[in-house]
Every structure is written in structure tokens, then in C-alpha cells.
Amino acid sequence: MKSAGFTTRWLPILLLVPQLSIIAIFFYWPAIYAMQSSFYLQDPFGFGSTFVGLENYSSLLSSSEYMKVTRFTVVFTALVTFFSLALALLLAVKADNVLRGAKTYRTLLMWVYAVAPPVAGFIGVMMFNQSWGPLTELARSIGWDFKLGVNFNDTASAMILVSVWKQVPVNFIFFLSGLQSIPKSVREAALIDNRSSFGRFWDVTFPLLAPTGFFLLIINITYSLFDTFGVIDTMVKGEPGNNPMTLVYKVYVDGFRGNDLGGSSAQSVILMVLVLALTIFQFRLVERRIHYT
Amino acid sequence: MKNFKLGVSVAALVMAANAAFAETxxxxxxxxxxxxxxxxxxxxxxxxxxxxxxxxxxxxxxxxxxxxxxxxxxxxxxxxxxxxxxxxxxxxxxxxxxxxxxxxxxxxxxxxxxxxxxxxxxxxxxxxxxxxxxxxxxxxxxxTPIMYYNMDALAAAGVEPPKTWEEFQSTTAPALKEAGYIPLSQSHLPWIFTENFHSRHNLPFATNNNGYDGTDTQILVNNDAIKAHFTAVSEWKENGMFEWYGTGWGDNQTPFEEGKVAIWLGSSGSFGGLSKKDLPFEFSATLLPYWESVTTEPTQTFxxxxxxxxxxxxxxxxxxxxxxxxxxxxxxxxxxxxxxxxxxxxxxxxxxxxxxxxxxxxxxxxxxxxxxxxSLPGGDNTKGYRMGFYVQIRDVMNREYGRILTGETSVEDAFATIEKEANELLARFAKTQG
CATH class of the missing domain: 3.40.190.10 (Periplasmic binding protein-like II)
Known part of the structure; x- marks a missing residue:
């Protein structure tokens, strides 16, 4: 049997060139540049610079504030990922059971997906407005004196809430289509074996959803780490103050607000390493336990 | 054809004229x-x-x-x-x-x-x-930061705008609180309560002539006068004599515009905006108060x-x-x-x-x-300050002040942190200039 292939060696290379050059220009080049400037302290205008070796890294690792931001980022990412996935799964399972009007529910639940993160953040700022925000009043009615932008934990809760709200629809779509692709015969067989719908979900549906779930886990961690930037930026109203922030937002605050190019580059290199480690961990350890059909 | 030629020459003439009278x-x-x-x-x-x-x-x-x-x-x-x-x-x-x-x-x-x-x-x-x-x-x-006040509120409380913080603490604030107002808010803690605090009391803010004479500068923010000020401010907050609505400028100005806060420290540049808003009360402004215990000859702000x-x-x-x-x-x-x-x-x-x-x-x-x-009398420490990475230093101040006012840290620890982190930033900035 003859496998299909290119007759010349140049054609495939030529076809790959656009994609490769995009990766090189927009990923490798800036990454290498960031690594280089992380070893320097330089005047933002580009006049003076001093080679400082690993000083940018050591001052970050010895900074208690950077550690606080790291801890917050881990908690934030864990909570946003967990709640986005759990809520979406719950909604998807419930929506999957509904036959009539399913399309309407689906559309309504997907709607939020179209909201851009900064807009979501802005809606959050309005809902939690200190003097007239409806959610602030709701919190007050249960005795929680909610103060966005003043109290660290209150601001963090608002950020998590808005980020989850924004992400649930994406997860919902994937979970719902995952659920609907489970063959009817499998479900019927399970129905005979186990009468408890709760038991059936954990024994049959959940494992079959695992590939979708794993994919969504990666997507959601990436979202919580990086894409929540817009939500955080609007919710702190451009003033970091004593508000919570994630590692990505700190790269922006130090680099683009504070003009500390060296320190900010070192932070982005640390983030790159973190993401690399996370990806390797996920694919090496977690994916082995997932069975694709 | 003739018309076309004419058109071309007119166009050329216009272009030449434009080039000759081109504006920079x-x-x-x-x-x-x-x-x-x-x-x-x-x-x-x-x-x-x-x-x-x-x-x-x-x-x-x-x-x-x-x-x-x-x-x-x-x-x-x-x-x-x-x-x-x-x-x-x-x-x-x-x-x-x-x-x-x-x-x-x-x-x-x-x-x-x-x-x-x-x-x-x-x-x-x-x-x-x-x-x-x-x-x-x-x-x-x-x-420059000045003190705006709600004239109706002060009249209702029967007080005059305070000249000193001692007066505010002992007379003005209790009367305003009694009259149902939040006595004080401010919009920029690093600018009003730190930089201009030093200028108003003619205190050095940094070494090297407030940073003008070199880059190997050390900040002098960890001093008793300002620590006493922040201790007082957080006590005022406890007693309902001061309120802090977060780091954002507008969040602290809005309650004043709504008539909830009687005295607001803001920018002289806020005057135009305040006058154009149809506020439900008469307002006026006066000089920033000072601590008599720190100086009896208050100086200009920058x-x-x-x-x-x-x-x-x-x-x-x-x-x-x-x-x-x-x-x-x-x-x-x-x-x-x-x-x-x-x-x-x-x-x-x-x-x-x-x-x-x-x-x-x-x-x-x-x-x-x-x-x-x-235009008040000046002093050695009133012409300004020059410090590198100052945006980040301000961010550190805002962060620590926020923590003081939400009870997450003490005044003593906050100023030690500000001093340490600001000096690290200044040392880093000095290297960017090398």
C-alpha cells in the first residue's frame, strides 16, 4: 500500500512557513527578548542599562509581596476553575434531561459567553457599587458589610464571582455536547444495572465525560491564570492599592504601569516556566488515566 | 483636451502653493x-x-x-x-x-x-x-491638594473649617459627626497624606535634597510625624470621624458630592468639575490643615x-x-x-x-x-521630590495604607514595609540609569 504524500520536499515546508513564522514572530522572539531583558535593569527609554545577572529573580523570590500574589493566584485559579466546571456540569446535566425547550435554555445559558472580560468586570463594578450596587445591598441584607475595593476578601470574592459567571457558558456548551454524544444504548444498559440516577452519573456518565472534562480543565486553568486580566483590571479600577491581583496582572502593573522592564520580564519568564511545568504535568500524569473512546 | 491640460496645470500650481506654505x-x-x-x-x-x-x-x-x-x-x-x-x-x-x-x-x-x-x-x-x-x-x-467643605454641613454643626488637625480632632469632627455627617474623606493618600504632608510641615521626604541631587536616594518616609498622623487617621476611622472608600479617586469624592461627607481633601484642579456639577449644597475650600504639634510655621505644598x-x-x-x-x-x-x-x-x-x-x-x-x-512661605523641603520608580513606590504606599485602614497591618509595620520596599525600588532604579 502506498501512502499518500508530497512529491517534492519543498511544498510541505512552504505550506508550513506561514504558521511557523507567526509562532516565531509572536511567540519565540518576544520570549527570547523577555529572557534577555530579565537579566538587566534598564531605563525604559533605552538609554542606560546594567547587567544584574539573576538579581531580578532573587529579589522576586525574596519578596514577601510576590509570594502573597502567588498564593492568591493559586487560590483564585483553583476556585474559579472548580466553580466554573462544577456549575457548568450541574447545569449541563439538568439541561440534558430537559427535552422540551432545550434549545431556548441552551441559548440563554450561552449568552454570557459573548461578554468580553472587561465588560464583565465593569458589570461587576456596577453590581457591587459601594453606595447603590444591588449585590452590595443583597450582601448587606444578610449582614455582610460588602466593600468592593476596600476589603481584600470582598474584592477577591467579587472577582471570583464575575470570573466564574463569565466562564460557565463555555464549559456548559462543551459538557452538554459531551453528554449528548453518549450513546443511548450505553445509557439504557446503565439504567438496567443501576436505578439510582446519582450512581449512574458517577459510574457511567462521568467517566465518559472525562475527555471533555480534562480538556476543559486545561482551558479553565489557562482562563483563570491569564484571561481574567480584563476582569481584574476593571474591578480594581486601574489602582492596584490593597486589592488582590494575580501574577499576570502584576506583570502588567510592574512593567506597563511602573516601567520596570527587567523585573517585569523576570516575572513573565517565571510564568512561562510555570505554564510549561503545568502542561507537562497535565499531559504526563493526568492524561494517562483518561480513556478516549 | 485643452480643459484637461488646464486642469493639470491648476492642480500642479495648487500643489506647489501648498508645499510652499506648508504648516509645520x-x-x-x-x-x-x-x-x-x-x-x-x-x-x-x-x-x-x-x-x-x-x-x-x-x-x-x-x-x-x-x-x-x-x-x-x-x-x-x-x-x-x-x-x-x-x-x-x-x-x-x-x-x-x-x-x-x-x-x-x-x-x-x-x-x-x-x-x-x-x-x-x-x-x-x-x-x-x-x-x-x-x-x-x-x-x-x-x-495642589486643598480642603473642600460643605458649607451647609459646617453651618449645621456650628463649626468653622479647621486650620489644624488638632482643631479637627477636638472640635470640628465631633460636631460634624453629631450633626449626622461623616466628617472627612480624602482622595489620594500618597499625594495628600504623604508627599504634601512632608511639604506642608517642611519635613525632608528623601535624602539627596528630596532626591534632586542624585539617584542613590533613600526615602525618609518612616518618621514619627507621619506615623502619628496615620495613627490618628486610623483612630478617626474607628470613631466614625473619617471614612476611606478605597484607593480610587472618585470613590472618595462621590460621598462628598452626595452630601454624606462634610470635608473632602482633593485637588485644586477638582474645582472646575465641582462647580459645574449642580451640587445640592454650597461648597467652599481652604488651605490644607497641619499639625500644630509638628510645626507652628506651616509651609507651602508642592x-x-x-x-x-x-x-x-x-x-x-x-x-x-x-x-x-x-x-x-x-x-x-x-x-x-x-x-x-x-x-x-x-x-x-x-x-x-x-x-x-x-x-x-x-x-x-x-x-x-x-x-x-x-505661594505660602517655602522651606528646604518644599520644592518637590524626585524619585525613580515612583509609580511603584506610590503603589506600595497605597497598598500598605489600605492595609492599615482595613486593620490588616499596624502603622509601625506598614511604614517599615514602605521604607524597605521603596528603598529597594530606588536602588533598582539607580541601576537602570547606569
Missing amino acids: EITWWHAMGGALGETVNEIAEKFNASQDDYTITPVFKGTYEETLTAGIAAFRAGEQPNVMQVFDAGAATVIGAKGATVPVQDLLSDNGIDFNIEDYIAGVRYFYADSDGKMIGMPFNSS IGGASLFAMAGKSAEENKATAEFFRFLTSPEIQYFWHAETGYVPITNAAYELAKSDGHYDRAPAAEVGIQQL
Whole structure:
């Protein structure tokens, strides 16, 4: 049997060139540049610079504030990922059971997906407005004196809430289509074996959803780490103050607000390493336990 | 055919004429949004209408921080504007980068425009100057923190605006609280309660002559006077005599506008905006209070706001246009126009005289408070400060002050942290200049 292939060696290379050059220009080049400037302290205008070796890294690792931001980022990412996935799964399972009007529910639940993160953040700022925000009043009615932008934990809760709200629809779509692709015969067989719908979900549906779930886990961690930037930026109203922030937002605050190019580059290199480690961990350890059909 | 030829020659003639009378075009990047941005556009239009040789185009680039970052990125790409607005906290970055800007004093004298630093009012003169007193940036929107008060509230409580913090603490605040008001809020803890706290009491804010004389500077913020101030402020907050609504400027100003807060410390540049809003009460303003226990001879404050820098790397022709624009901008009429529209202080003595003789302060006495405060007697520590990475130092202050006021840290620990982190940032900045 003859496998299909290119007759010349140049054609495939030529076809790959656009994609490769995009990766090189927009990923490798800036990454290498960031690594280089992380070893320097330089005047933002580009006049003076001093080679400082690993000083940018050591001052970050010895900074208690950077550690606080790291801890917050881990908690934030864990909570946003967990709640986005759990809520979406719950909604998807419930929506999957509904036959009539399913399309309407689906559309309504997907709607939020179209909201851009900064807009979501802005809606959050309005809902939690200190003097007239409806959610602030709701919190007050249960005795929680909610103060966005003043109290660290209150601001963090608002950020998590808005980020989850924004992400649930994406997860919902994937979970719902995952659920609907489970063959009817499998479900019927399970129905005979186990009468408890709760038991059936954990024994049959959940494992079959695992590939979708794993994919969504990666997507959601990436979202919580990086894409929540817009939500955080609007919710702190451009003033970091004593508000919570994630590692990505700190790269922006130090680099683009504070003009500390060296320190900010070192932070982005640390983030790159973190993401690399996370990806390797996920694919090496977690994916082995997932069975694709 | 004949018509076509005629058309071509007419077109050629028009083009030649355009080339001969081409105006020199310059750009001005600024951070003035909303009503302020409209006033900026009006100034540009006035300049363009005043002569035929130059055209200036103002471009709004976002917040102060965003404007500075955009300007830096543009400079590195060789696409910098002719004029860039840089705010107080960014001054060290742009002045430190020698070769990024043309000192405004050189720019003016090279283009045959008279310049005398004594023409500028005292509080404005040296903030954007180098250690020899040469003016590098042209002060533009200059403001200073002042005390606004709700006249109805003070009348209801039967008190006068406090002159000292002791008076506020013992008399004013309890009476206002009794009358159902939150006595005090403020909009910028680093600017009002830190930088200008040092200036008002003539306390050194940093070594090296407040940082003007070198980059190996150490901040002197961890001192007893300011720690006592913040201890008092957090006690006021406990007792309901002060409220803090977060780091954002507007969040602290809104309760004053709503009539909930009786006294608000804001910028003299807020005056224009407050007057245009139809507030449900009469308001006025006066000088920033001081601690009698710290000094009995309170001094002037220094300016905040921003200045205009002439970016380097432009042709002599364009620099000439920039110089002419600065001449126009500092003329008494334009300064008075800017002052009256916005509340920012006029930067020259001549403009101040013009505003006085025109009766501006008879109509709006509160509009004069900023300039009066800037004209108070000065001291060794009142001309300003120059510290690198100051945007980040302010962020550290805001963070720690927020933690003090939400009970997450003590005054003692907060100031130790600010001192440590600020000095680390200053040491790092010194290396960027190497």
C-alpha cells in the first residue's frame, strides 16, 4: 500500500512557513527578548542599562509581596476553575434531561459567553457599587458589610464571582455536547444495572465525560491564570492599592504601569516556566488515566 | 483636451502653493479625558487659529500611566510625539533619561523666546527642574491638594473649617459627626497624606535634597510625624470621624458630592468639575490643615498634576513649532482661560495677576485657594521630590495604607514595609540609569 504524500520536499515546508513564522514572530522572539531583558535593569527609554545577572529573580523570590500574589493566584485559579466546571456540569446535566425547550435554555445559558472580560468586570463594578450596587445591598441584607475595593476578601470574592459567571457558558456548551454524544444504548444498559440516577452519573456518565472534562480543565486553568486580566483590571479600577491581583496582572502593573522592564520580564519568564511545568504535568500524569473512546 | 491640460496645470500650481506654505505639524499626547480633554482641544484650536505657520494635534492616550508607557514605546520605535504630558510620579523616569527630551528652558532660548524662571509662581517653579534649577518640563496642569467643605454641613454643626488637625480632632469632627455627617474623606493618600504632608510641615521626604541631587536616594518616609498622623487617621476611622472608600479617586469624592461627607481633601484642579456639577449644597475650600504639634510655621505644598515635555529627535523646524506652542500656552490669557475652566492653578505670576484683576476670585473665592497655598512661605523641603520608580513606590504606599485602614497591618509595620520596599525600588532604579 502506498501512502499518500508530497512529491517534492519543498511544498510541505512552504505550506508550513506561514504558521511557523507567526509562532516565531509572536511567540519565540518576544520570549527570547523577555529572557534577555530579565537579566538587566534598564531605563525604559533605552538609554542606560546594567547587567544584574539573576538579581531580578532573587529579589522576586525574596519578596514577601510576590509570594502573597502567588498564593492568591493559586487560590483564585483553583476556585474559579472548580466553580466554573462544577456549575457548568450541574447545569449541563439538568439541561440534558430537559427535552422540551432545550434549545431556548441552551441559548440563554450561552449568552454570557459573548461578554468580553472587561465588560464583565465593569458589570461587576456596577453590581457591587459601594453606595447603590444591588449585590452590595443583597450582601448587606444578610449582614455582610460588602466593600468592593476596600476589603481584600470582598474584592477577591467579587472577582471570583464575575470570573466564574463569565466562564460557565463555555464549559456548559462543551459538557452538554459531551453528554449528548453518549450513546443511548450505553445509557439504557446503565439504567438496567443501576436505578439510582446519582450512581449512574458517577459510574457511567462521568467517566465518559472525562475527555471533555480534562480538556476543559486545561482551558479553565489557562482562563483563570491569564484571561481574567480584563476582569481584574476593571474591578480594581486601574489602582492596584490593597486589592488582590494575580501574577499576570502584576506583570502588567510592574512593567506597563511602573516601567520596570527587567523585573517585569523576570516575572513573565517565571510564568512561562510555570505554564510549561503545568502542561507537562497535565499531559504526563493526568492524561494517562483518561480513556478516549 | 485643452480643459484637461488646464486642469493639470491648476492642480500642479495648487500643489506647489501648498508645499510652499506648508504648516509645520506637531503632535501632543495627553492624558486629559472628559471635560478636561475638551479644554485641551480648545487650547489647541486657539493656537492653530492664532497663527498660520504651525498646527498642533492633541491626542488623548488614556490615563497618566498609559500615556507615559505609550510615549516610551513610541520613543523606542522612533515615533514619539513632539509634546508629551508626563505626570508628577513619572517625572524621575523621563528626566532621568537624558536624551529623551529637550529641556524646555533650552528649547525656548534656542528658539529666541525669553525665559525667566522667576516668572513662574514659586510652588510650580522647580518641581520639574533639574538639581541646578534648570526647567526640564513645562508645568501644565498643576494642582495642589486643598480642603473642600460643605458649607451647609459646617453651618449645621456650628463649626468653622479647621486650620489644624488638632482643631479637627477636638472640635470640628465631633460636631460634624453629631450633626449626622461623616466628617472627612480624602482622595489620594500618597499625594495628600504623604508627599504634601512632608511639604506642608517642611519635613525632608528623601535624602539627596528630596532626591534632586542624585539617584542613590533613600526615602525618609518612616518618621514619627507621619506615623502619628496615620495613627490618628486610623483612630478617626474607628470613631466614625473619617471614612476611606478605597484607593480610587472618585470613590472618595462621590460621598462628598452626595452630601454624606462634610470635608473632602482633593485637588485644586477638582474645582472646575465641582462647580459645574449642580451640587445640592454650597461648597467652599481652604488651605490644607497641619499639625500644630509638628510645626507652628506651616509651609507651602508642592504641585501635583503633570507637565509637558518636548521629546528629542525632532527636526529644528518642529522644535521651533513646539517652542512657539509653549510660548502661547504660558501666555497670561491662555493660562487664565485654563485656570478658570478647570481649576488648575495658573503657572505664571502674570496669569495670576490677570485672574485677580479680572475679578475671578471675587466671583469664586475657592478658586484662589490652590495658588494661595502654593505661594505660602517655602522651606528646604518644599520644592518637590524626585524619585525613580515612583509609580511603584506610590503603589506600595497605597497598598500598605489600605492595609492599615482595613486593620490588616499596624502603622509601625506598614511604614517599615514602605521604607524597605521603596528603598529597594530606588536602588533598582539607580541601576537602570547606569
